[in-house]
Amino acid sequence: MVRNERVPDLAIYSFTDGERFEPDFLLFIRKHKNQSFISNQVYVEPKGSHLLLKETWKENFLSQINDLAEADDSYAFGNEYRIIGMPFFNEEERMGDFTKAMNEFVANI
Secondary structure (H helix, E strand, O other), X not given: OXXXXXXXXXXXXXXXXXXXXXXXXXXXXXXEEOOEEEEEEEEEOEOOHXXXXXXXXXXXXXXXXXXXXXXXXXXXXXXXXXXXXXOOEOOOOOHHHHHHHHHHHHHOO
């Protein structure tokens, strides 16, 4: 788990309008598979309840990552690379959504 301290190289951009987004945390998990690896790059964004509606586009984008993001094979070096976006982490209103998504991710590692 890496805390993103506004590192420009870690910014990602929405598929719809190119809006810049710097998720607060990146989780990297690599699992050995035969002679190669499966690498998972997971974007995690904690969000206070007062910002949930205002920043809905970010959560929508994180959801789109699961279906639309593709790793550049020239950097995968024969390994499988998965890019995953989690629902907002919000203990007060969205904990169930986050826990469910994280449990599904862990079950599929």
